[in-house]
Amino acid sequence: MRAQRRAFALSASIEDVLVAAADRASDRLKRERPEFSAATLNKLAYFIPSLFGVGALAALFNSVSTIVLCALAVLPAAFRILVVVSPTQGRRRASCTIAHEALPIYTVIAPLCREARVVDQLLSAIERLDYPAEKLDVIVIVEADEPATHAAITRRKHRLPITVVPAPPAGPRTKPKALNIALELARGSFVAIYDAEDRPESRQLRRALEAFRSAGDDLACVQAALCIDTDTTWLARYFTAEYAGHFDVFLPKLAGFGLPLPLGGSSNHFRTAVLREAGGWDPYNVTEDADLGMRLARLGYRCGVIESTTFEEAPATARRWLGQRSRWLKGWMRLSRNQFVLCFQTLGHGLTKHRNMIATI
Numbered sequence: 001m002r003a004q005r006r007a008f009a010l011s012a013s014i015e016d017v018l019v020a021a022a023d024r025a026s027d028r029l030k031r032e033r034p035e036f037s038a039a040t041l042n043k044l045a046y047f048i049p050s051l052f053g054v055g056a057l058a059a060l061f062n063s064v065s066t067i068v069l070c071a072l073a074v075l076p077a078a079f080r081i082l083v084v085v086s087p088t089q090g091r092r093r094a095s096c097t098i099a100h101e102a103l104p105i106y107t108v109i110a111p112l113c114r115e116a117r118v119v120d121q122l123l124s125a126i127e128r129l130d131y132p133a134e135k136l137d138v139i140v141i142v143e144a145d146e147p148a149t150h151a152a153i154t155r156r157k158h159r160l161p162i163t164v165v166p167a168p169p170a171g172p173r174t175k176p177k178a179l180n181i182a183l184e185l186a187r188g189s190f191v192a193i194y195d196a197e198d199r200p201e202s203r204q205l206r207r208a209l210e211a212f213r214s215a216g217d218d219l220a221c222v223q224a225a226l227c228i229d230t231d232t233t234w235l236a237r238y239f240t241a242e243y244a245g246h247f248d249v250f251l252p253k254l255a256g257f258g259l260p261l262p263l264g265g266s267s268n269h270f271r272t273a274v275l276r277e278a279g280g281w282d283p284y285n286v287t288e289d290a291d292l293g294m295r296l297a298r299l300g301y302r303c304g305v306i307e308s309t310t311f312e313e314a315p316a317t318a319r320r321w322l323g324q325r326s327r328w329l330k331g332w333m334r335l336s337r338n339q340f341v342l343c344f345q346t347l348g349h350g351l352t353k354h355r356n357m358i359a360t361i
Helices: 002-011 014-032 043-059 063-085 116-127 147-154 175-185 204-214 234-256 272-277 288-298 318-360
Strands: 106-112 136-143 162-167 190-193 219-228 268-271 302-312
Touching: 014 162, 014 175, 063 234, 106 116, 106 175, 106 204, 116 136, 116 147, 136 147, 136 175, 147 162, 162 175, 175 272, 175 288, 190 204, 190 272, 204 219, 204 268, 204 302, 219 234, 219 272, 219 288, 234 302, 268 272, 288 302
Parallel strands: 106 136, 106 190, 136 162, 219 302
Antiparallel strands: 190 268, 219 268
């Protein structure tokens, strides 16, 4: 397959190569692992939320059902409280120092969409990373029909080699599809993802490498903490508190128990080979980060956290916050529906296998 792609790339124009990469980015997970793709859910699965709603409405007319419904409603909060208050081993900072010459090539991917305002801030933060410039593979992927962001990148004087990839304007036009295109071009043994407004601590890549080197091959991803450092409005202060609870308390506790992690949208560090094995990101899921964390767990891998912080900006207006929150809720519903269907499929396969075993006795 790689030989065929190389031969095609040598004979085709760059536009054709990118269009082919975009097609693969959209269809790879759907084609290779359809059970994990939101695009291949059975049509009946779309009615699951409605069925739950009808069931909840019917439960209100029966006292026992109402008690059960209330119990189900508080279970998520109870689970969070249980995880947070349960004792776990404290996080140990990995201490295996890696010599300069032993550092691997590290790919940094930054998908940008209408982000001309913060291009300089992002690239300056990447340039401040404490990592050899010759071993950094920086890929910035921008929609091909977005000239403002392209112009902001072009007129800037770069201190690192940067590969700018124009994403063909074909659906689905989502962040995970752009990440999948960039993943095909990644040269590094490890991949880090940053959003447009991110400002990671300078030694974050080294912290991630130390964590990978100190753990087994089953550690597929480590998550750095995200921190809101703007204090301009009540909304920004709310985000600061929410992020502190999620990234500084909840995720480390989940990792301590060895549970699947709902990854954050950026500052994820992956083993490139494992990420490709898992099929990359799901282009049809708008919370592709959390979906990938669950998928890695189902494939037998685990995710961890590292003691490093990436600073971000909070949504400046209630309108932006509402758009972000509705997108997250939509993605979480789709993810929950996908996991629900997968569980029933797994249960069905298990029962079928059990019946076949009994039939052969």
